[in-house]
Amino acid sequence: MDFDLSDEQRLLKDSVDRLIADQYGFEQRRAYAKKPEGYDPALWSQYAELGLLGLIVPENNGGAGAGPIETMIVMEAFGRGLILEPYFATAVLGGALIRHAASPEQQNALLPKLAEGSLKLAFAQMERQSRYDLADVTTCAAQSGMAWKIDGAKSLVLHGEAADKLLVTARVSGNQHDRDGIGLFVVDAKASGVTRRAYATQDGSRAVEITFDAAPAERLGPTANALPAIERAIDEATAALCAEAVGAMTTAHTMTVDYLKTRKQFGRAIGEFQALQHRAVDMYVHLEQARSMAIFAAMMAGSDDAAERHRAVAAAKSQIGKSGRALAKEAVQLHGGIGVTMEYAVGHYLKRLTGIDMTFGDADWHLADVARAGGLIGTEREPV
Amino acid sequence: MDLQETQDERAFRRELRHFFETEIPADIRKRVAENKHPTKQDMVICQKIMNAHGLAVPAWPADWGGKKWTPVQHYIYLDELQQCHVLPPLQFNVGMVGPVIARFGNNAQRKKFLPATANIDIWWCQGFSEPGSGSDLASLRTAARREGDHYIVNGQKTWTTLAQFADWIFCLCRTDPAAKKQEGISFILIDMKTPGITVRPIQTIDGGYEVNEVFFDEVKVPAENLVGEENKGWDYAKFLLGLERAGIARIGISMARIRRIKAIAAAERSGGRPLIDDPHFREKLASVEIELKALEITMLRVVSEERHRGGGGKPNPASSILKLKGSELYQATTELLLEAVGPLAMAYQPEEDGAGSNQPTIGPDYAAEAAPSFFNNRKVSIYGGSNEIQRNIIAKAILGF
Numbered sequence: 001m002d003f004d005l006s007d008e009q010r011l012l013k014d015s016v017d018r019l020i021a022d023q024y025g026f027e028q029r030r031a032y033a034k035k036p037e038g039y040d041p042a043l044w045s046q047y048a049e050l051g052l053l054g055l056i057v058p059e060n061n062g063g064a065g066a067g068p069i070e071t072m073i074v075m076e077a078f079g080r081g082l083i084l085e086p087y088f089a090t091a092v093l094g095g096a097l098i099r100h101a102a103s104p105e106q107q108n109a110l111l112p113k114l115a116e117g118s119l120k121l122a123f124a125q126m127e128r129q130s131r132y133d134l135a136d137v138t139t140c141a142a143q144s145g146m147a148w149k150i151d152g153a154k155s156l157v158l159h160g161e162a163a164d165k166l167l168v169t170a171r172v173s174g175n176q177h178d179r180d181g182i183g184l185f186v187v188d189a190k191a192s193g194v195t196r197r198a199y200a201t202q203d204g205s206r207a208v209e210i211t212f213d214a215a216p217a218e219r220l221g222p223t224a225n226a227l228p229a230i231e232r233a234i235d236e237a238t239a240a241l242c243a244e245a246v247g248a249m250t251t252a253h254t255m256t257v258d259y260l261k262t263r264k265q266f267g268r269a270i271g272e273f274q275a276l277q278h279r280a281v282d283m284y285v286h287l288e289q290a291r292s293m294a295i296f297a298a299m300m301a302g303s304d305d306a307a308e309r310h311r312a313v314a315a316a317k318s319q320i321g322k323s324g325r326a327l328a329k330e331a332v333q334l335h336g337g338i339g340v341t342m343e344y345a346v347g348h349y350l351k352r353l354t355g356i357d358m359t360f361g362d363a364d365w366h367l368a369d370v371a372r373a374g375g376l377i378g379t380e381r382e383p384v
Numbered sequence: 385m386d387l388q389e390t391q392d393e394r395a396f397r398r399e400l401r402h403f404f405e406t407e408i409p410a411d412i413r414k415r416v417a418e419n420k421h422p423t424k425q426d427m428v429i430c431q432k433i434m435n436a437h438g439l440a441v442p443a444w445p446a447d448w449g450g451k452k453w454t455p456v457q458h459y460i461y462l463d464e465l466q467q468c469h470v471l472p473p474l475q476f477n478v479g480m481v482g483p484v485i486a487r488f489g490n491n492a493q494r495k496k497f498l499p500a501t502a503n504i505d506i507w508w509c510q511g512f513s514e515p516g517s518g519s520d521l522a523s524l525r526t527a528a529r530r531e532g533d534h535y536i537v538n539g540q541k542t543w544t545t546l547a548q549f550a551d552w553i554f555c556l557c558r559t560d561p562a563a564k565k566q567e568g569i570s571f572i573l574i575d576m577k578t579p580g581i582t583v584r585p586i587q588t589i590d591g592g593y594e595v596n597e598v599f600f601d602e603v604k605v606p607a608e609n610l611v612g613e614e615n616k617g618w619d620y621a622k623f624l625l626g627l628e629r630a631g632i633a634r635i636g637i638s639m640a641r642i643r644r645i646k647a648i649a650a651a652e653r654s655g656g657r658p659l660i661d662d663p664h665f666r667e668k669l670a671s672v673e674i675e676l677k678a679l680e681i682t683m684l685r686v687v688s689e690e691r692h693r694g695g696g697g698k699p700n701p702a703s704s705i706l707k708l709k710g711s712e713l714y715q716a717t718t719e720l721l722l723e724a725v726g727p728l729a730m731a732y733q734p735e736e737d738g739a740g741s742n743q744p745t746i747g748p749d750y751a752a753e754a755a756p757s758f759f760n761n762r763k764v765s766i767y768g769g770s771n772e773i774q775r776n777i778i779a780k781a782i783l784g785f
Binding site: 003260290376 | 390685
């Protein structure tokens with residue numbers, strides 16, 4: 001049992017922590033958000049130079065060959081900065097989908113570009129009706145000769161505007177809710193038959209609505225039953241989101257504690273009032289419980305046992321969804337009026353933590369998953 | 385980072401589990417699993433067996449029977465003890481007065497008390513709280529007046545747990561009424577058989593008798609029973625209250641109780657199906673399991689960090705949430721167990737009516753324990769520094785106020 005970072009992990013942590021401290025102050029972030037891309041392309045190049053884009057890309061494809069713990073370290077720092085670049089969509093989620101679903105040849109073609117920063121990805125999975133159900137897919141893919149064509153529509157595709165290529169789930173066979181018959185396809189974002197409508201999200205990111213009208217596609221991997229590989233990639237990505245949430249929660253809590261110490265009313269710091277002290281403590285409990293579950297998720301995200309892995313990640317995401325929102329709402333409340341303004345940072349943490357809760361299943365969705373799986377504690381103790 | 389225990393840690397766990405499952409009588413472990421009030425005899429049997437195997441006081445100094453275990457080993461010991469339904473060694477002995485005597489007592493006191501304390505030949509109770517001094521403990525008024533070679537003690541202690549079984553009491557007494565409230569207190573050991581001591585039991589809302597009032601009327605105590613220096617007792621009390629009590633989160637007991645809830649909810653039927661298949665109940669239970677897993681990891685993080693501190697330096701602030709969150713989750717499991725049993729839990733069936741009674745129990749075997757356990761365990765967020773006091777302490781650490 002060991003919760004220590006290795007020397008290499010510590011170096012990585014130092015470098016991303018410094019990056020966020022230097023480059024991602026709240027005013028700097030506002031400036032990045034005003035750029036045409038909605039983020040800072042120069043920082044994207046910096047991420048590539050630091051090896052962050054290829055963090056989980058295997059070494060033979062030009063990456064660092066790292067795993068969920070390293071991803072956790074990076075995402076926690078990025079959560080503190082509320083970063084705007086499509087790091088999660090491309091390097092975490094896109095990278096995981098390609099590693100778990102694509103053939104070796106396809107990986108060789110895509111991953112080196114991802115690692116060097118010349119390929120941005122977006123995951124076109126959600127549909128208007130599907131909410132968090134990954135098996136609910138109506139977009140379909142049909143084969144004609146060697147080529148595939150995709151028809152349908154996808155919703156809330158994160159960073160779909162910046163993406164060079166779209167990773168699309170589409171039904172090859174079966175009915176709308178069947179787990180079997182779902183393939184994962186790669187579609188050029190500028191291909192004929194692809195129409196994208198871009199918009200901002202509540203938490204400062206970008207997304208697109210996409211329609212596919214006989215859009216040419218290439219299937220990733222050999223199978224038309226890609227859902228298990230997709231779920232594995234999403235479990236990994238969800239663990240990364242948990243870490244991002246912990247970073248955001250840490251900053252929201254620190255800001256609140258600082259505010260309680262400095263804001264004066266009735267002739268004294270408001271942090272001297274016990275009603276507020278106890279609420280700051282409850283925020284701290286949420287933070288530490290969330291941090292523990294993010295670590296748990298990262299430690300389990302690489303497991304080959306799909307049921308164990310998913311149950312752990314679902315438990316973590318449920319805790320994070322609940323604790324993240326609870327902490328962020330309190331952070332806004334304890335700041336008073338300034339907390340609900342666009343010009344002050346704390347409200348943006350509430351928005352991002354809300355967004356994280358509503359990505360790949362909210363607290364209730366994952367709680368139901370854990371409950372259906374029989375909870376976390378077996379009816380008998382495991383033998384040692 | 386690795387969540388798995390090492391080979392050595394697993395071997396250590398295996399050895400302890402085997403010890404607890406084979407050496408501690410099965411009937412005692414069954415009664416613990418069923419939330420029965422522990423009897424004095426059961427507690428003495430458990431502690432004596434553990435002490436005979438060198439396992440009653442692992443956290444004490446090695447000279448007095450302690451083990452030079454790593455923080456992870458101490459954690460595994462408690463986890464196995466709790467999950468095997470073993471009665472832990474008496475906390476007043478091994479987690480409170482023992483370490484105080486070992487640290488601040490003189491050699492004569494160590495020799496006289498420590499072996500007997502480890503072997504529960506002396507049963508200790510704690511004389512801290514008073515009717516007017518709960519959270520504000522330093523305001524205590526029980527007085528010890530020096531007369532020659534003796535102290536004369538007058539006053540009243542309350543919430544004295546299991547004083548009805550106790551041979552000795554360790555008391556905080558005011559020895560200097562003129563000093564500032566923290567500076568006039570002494571830590572004194574008193575034989576419960578001394579004339580002038582009266583114990584009055586207080587019945588708790590579950591119907592049980594655990595706590596008492598203890599009255600002192602001109603009680604004559606040899607001055608050699610003072611621990612450390614006169615008027616320094618508050619420092620020793622702070623040391624005692626600050627002892628790392630990894631068991632304070634009671635995670636292992638909560639986990640064991642969740643297993644029991646699952647067994648009961650599988651047997652109980654609601655709306656024509658097993659209660660465990662009711663999504664609402666199942667999700668309430670899962671929610672507690674998730675929080676408990678998070679607290680378990682929090683505890684492991686604290687334990688892991690302790691290893692690096694090696695006893696020095698500032699404790700991880702996360703350690704402060706163990707009691708707060710641990711007690712809340714512990715109570716949540718007692719409440720879920722009550723809900724799992726359902727309405728028949730409301731039949732009042734005291735344990736003493738069970739033994740020797742020819743009447744069959746009302747409802748299933750597990751009905752009688754549920755409500756008393758829920759009612760009784762409201763105490764865990766109140767004693768040892770209420771959760772509101774815990775929040776004050778954590779607030780001071782994070783805010784500085």
